[in-house]
Amino acid sequence: MKKAFITGVTGQDGAYLAQLLLEKGYEVHGGVRRISHPELPRLEKLGVADKVHLHEFDLSDPYNIIRAVNAVQPDEFYNLAAQSFVGASWDLPIYTADVDAMGVVRILDALRTNSPKTRFYQASTSEMFGLVQEVPQLETTRLYPRSPYGVAKVYGHYITMNYRESFGMHASSGILFNHESPLRGKEFVTRKITLGLAALAHGGTDPIELGNMDARRDWGFAGDYVEGMWRMLQQDEADDYVLATNTTTTIRDFFTYAAEAMWMDLDWRGEGENETAIDRKTGKLVMRVNPKFYRPAEVDLLIGDPTKAKKKLGWTATVDIRQLAEMMAKSDYDALA
Structure with a gap:
């Protein structure tokens, strides 16, 4: 049985990904900040809260990350945790940088030294494109972030690429455009x-x-996007992929x-x-x-071109914007x- 570790398991994407991996027969582990009082309403809504093994996990603490990696030795590691509200990143720029940028390299280095065969997924974001340099945006589009959140995510994206190329790690980034669901946080x-x-x-x-x-945003359904995350880690070679609907609203x-x-x-x-x-x-x-x-x-204006994901992963969005809003x-x- 494959083992997966998900940071941000109690969030929208983490809950949908946990559900997907459990359906595929995985043993699913998740990181939470306070294991004594975990907030699990999304996992409970999907009926999987009692099936996920929870671990105390702090992206700011490298020793805590190492302990979690050593305890689980996961086959796949999905880093979905972040300070993910763009508006709040202006009020909390240093915290956002520590979690969304430095947290990524802490995980990568923990995996490199303690579980080098683990396949790693980094949640990158369309907010990295910011002041867009071409339309639609591709994996190769120049990044021009316009918020502390976007800037921090650019670091996470490039350090993932760097560890892949420098140490031969199976480390992939998903450049996900906006993806929503009934589980989306109320602040979005x-x-x-x-x-x-x-x-x-x-x-x-x-x-x-x-x-x-x-x-204008390129909005899709979160349930579709976690399928794309999983497909990235099933490839023989790690790479970066845009996941989007190619429609802007x-x-x-x-x-x-x-x-x-x-x-x-x-x-x-x-x-x-x-x-x-x-x-x-x-x-x-x-x-x-x-x-x-x-x-x-x-x-x-954000609109992504998912052609690469469609060709290499066989992935495509299945829910359109009207269906999503409804x-x-x-x-x-x-x-x-």
Whole structure:
């Protein structure tokens, strides 16, 4: 039986990946910061919380990482843990760098010296492209991050490549574009939208406040993307891959699709800081722009080209943006019922 270790196992991606690996017959181990009080709602929602072996794990502590590696000796190691909220990285730049950048090299060095045959997956991100240098973005596109989060992830990406080339490690990075699900954290814009719309559909009156409605993202379903992670580590040779839908959508359009799933008919009014959305059926204000949610440096357009992943991994996204928005909105609506 293969053994896998997942950092960030209690998060959206970690939960879906744990479910996938268990279905494939793996013994799954996961790292949590406090094993005495682990937060497992996502694993519980997927029905796998009691099947994952939990270990106390801290990306800031190299000795803790070494102990976990030695205890498990995993066949595959998936590093999904991160300070992953872009907005918070402006308030916590040093912490973000320590976890998202230095945490990666701590794991890689622990594996190199203690379990060199372990195959390693690093969760890279489309936020590394930032001020995009070409459209769509490929594995070879120049990186130009626009946040402390993006900068830290660039280091994690390149140090993974460096350990692969310098030490012959099977270390791959997945450059994943935005991927969402009903398990997405409430602080992320897609979930903020679907939670707010679900509350409004249940009779709530508080409009949702958002920032740049013209920002465009390539959004897919997290359940599809963890399949791509696993496929990367099944290859004979390690490499880096973009996982994306190759379709870009504005925040405004995502909001519209989710609102339609909540039986709303939106009337968009105004521009910029004065933009609002009103439900024609009820006359209720459902969205207004609040400049405090603007980023200091915006990433305006992200769209990935997953051709390499399709050709080499046989991977493709199966859920489109309308299906994703509906899935998330209805899940939040049902949870409030």
